Amino acid sequence: MADSTHAIISRTRRSATVPGSGRARRVRGDTLLGAVAAAFVLAQLVLVRPGMGLGWDETVYVSQVSPHAPAAFFSAPRARGVPLLVAPIASWSSSTALLRVYLALLSGLGLYLALRVWRGLFPSGVLALAGALYASLWVTLFYGPQAMPNYWVAIGALVCAGCLLRVRADGSTAGRTAARTRMRTPAGGGDRAALWGRDRAALWGLVAGAALMAWMRPVDAAWVALPLLALALYHRAWQALAALLAGLAAGAAEWVIEAYTSYGGLFQRLSDGSAIQGGLGWHFAVVDQLRSLGGRALCRPCTGALPNPVVTAWWFVLPLLAAFGLVLAVRARRSGPTLLALACAAMAAFPYLFLIGYAAPRFLLPAYALLAIPVADALAHLVRTPGGNWRPLALSLVALGLAVHLGAQYAVLAHTVDRTTADRVAWDRTAAELHRLGVRPPCLLTGETAIPIAFYTGCGSAATSGNNANSTREEIVRTAQRIPVAALTTAGGAPPDYARTWPSHRLGDLRLYVAPSAQ
Structure with a gap:
């Protein structure tokens, strides 16, 4: 990670030699990310359609704040993040279309801010491609405008990982400056903490991202946060660790308090949640997740044939490209950001691939969001030479593969939207x-x-x-x-x-x- 930070700082210094070049590059990068976010919002409104009625889980969440109907039973695994998210609209209006437009706009803004956190850690073009890859998945488009928690766990995870890396990058500069003023460095590992800076915006971003995850799904937030906590502990980055823990505590506080007031205690709520999910334990749900890629919102029980290979091919390519991205990052001596993104993605996916006996495609949204960045980095290196020139053959093959992939995604999305709309009608x-x-x-x-x-x-x-x-x-x-x-x-x-x-x-x-x- 230190190597990656040195590379970032070196690029920053080189850009500083040309007056205004760094600022112009940042403006272009922000514009590119904004365009991706805007396209995501537009695609939701056009392809998913605001008039699609509320689903089963959505009615539970919305009913908690809506005057349209009494609050539905709120089972143990659920958290109050989604009701609070929709309250600005649902508390006074029963219009599903208005709620969908509000959530689509909010999801686009969330994607833009989450990608912007990573600016400087990866080129803006890579981040824009990552956003486009993630936003073009049928499951992302389908759930972006819905009153469901998983998309927002993904946004919080991106913000958390990116902010932790930004704190690290800021600290590397501070650490080297401090080292030049000291006569000698104390022995031992205590100086690892000196490499962690005091970027206040990044620290507050850590708090906000962790709170958002825990606000939506506290257990998912704990899984995603494990690599972040481990990294902060290893480097004795107490401020970063405190910010992360404070965010998790703030987001999960209501859920924990409610556990004692309504569910018989925290451990009882966790036990009830496990029972509702079929009993957490070793379950190989990888094939179940594959079956759900064909547009099944909930695959329980998960039986039947696998979808067409054209629909599932991207799922097998994804880990290969992520691994290739890691190899490239190691060779370039900037493996820190890629490693952290992959570690958080693995932890986000692990319980839904190996600990529950059913599947829903939305469960893996946080993993897809985190994987999108190293995958986009790998694709960018495939189509360009180290000197920045295009590789025509590679570019053609990648473009063809993406075109087939997008066609399959939109076919699944259209089928899923039509079927879902019919059910709600x-x-x-x-x-x-x-x-x-x-x-x-x-x-x-x-x-x-x-x-x-x-x-x-x-x-x-x-x-x-x-x-x-x-x-x-x-x-x-x-x-x-x-x-x-x-x-x-x-x-x-x-x-x-x-x-x-x-x-x-x-x-x-x-x-x-x-x-x-x-x-």
Whole structure:
């Protein structure tokens, strides 16, 4: 890492010999990153479409702050980051389109700021390519405008790793300046800390990035932060370590407090979260993640054929390019930034590849974001000579590969958006039918897909068993005597015992059992 810092400083000094050249280069770099972020926002609005209704998890998060429906049951693994993120819109408006536009703009701004943190550690062209590679994945485009946490964990991870490296780069200059003023250097490793500077902006960036991760998903934040904590500890960089820990603590504080007030304690909440995820332990979920690349938002149980190899090819190329990027960085004696990005990516991916028994493509968004930088660096070296000239054959092959990759990504995205939109239109249609049958707020739904349909209907939701259990049979029966209640089952499913005598109504794949008081 020290070698990489020397290279950065040398480039800075060379640019300083030409008046204004460094400033002009920074402006061009910022413009390039801004263009990538703007294109990302536009692609979300055009390809995902703001009118796509809220998904199951989104209704849980949004209902916590929305006046449109009572708050849904908030299970142990969830954190309050997403409700706070959407509160500026969802707390006063029920417009899904407005919320989508807000989140798309916010995700574009987050991508720009996260990439900008790495400016000086990699050339602006490499960072712009990294942003484009990450932003063009179907899963990034699909989840960027959604009220979900994983994209924001990715942004926080990029900010944290980049800020830690910036603190290190600032410290290298300070350390060498201090060394020239000292008569001698004390023996031992204590001077490692002197190489860590006091870049206040980078230290605050560490706090903000760590807080954002922990605010969204505290357990994911802990995994991503492990390499960062190890590096700061090894170098005895106490300020950087304190900033990182302060950010994690600030982001996770509410989750920890809530564990004691609502879930029986921190360890109980962690245990409940593990049970909801099927029991954390050794599970080889790599093939499951491959299956999910075809557009399956949640692969549980994860069965069926693998997607077309054209769809999954990038997943096999990704680690090869990342390894090539590391080799190039080692040869250039600037391996620190690449190593840290790869280490954080590996830790972000590890629990979702080896510790849970199902898959969702969004789980790996933080790993993809961190891998994008060394992959972009590798591609840049493939298509250019050390002297900066293009390699025509390599450029043609890389361009062809990227074109095929983008075509596959957008095909998956279009299919996923169409299928998802159709599902949510069906939920909206069910809500309209329930309203026609007299189930209007205040009301309660239970049974099949009760949580999202309840939000669309403006009702509360209840379950007597399963991961979202929050009520009992007796409570539901008493509630039916006061407000409209409906139980939902599949068309061929049996209703709960308390609803067997309720009038039933068939609607598509669902059967609606409506309590008599609502008729």
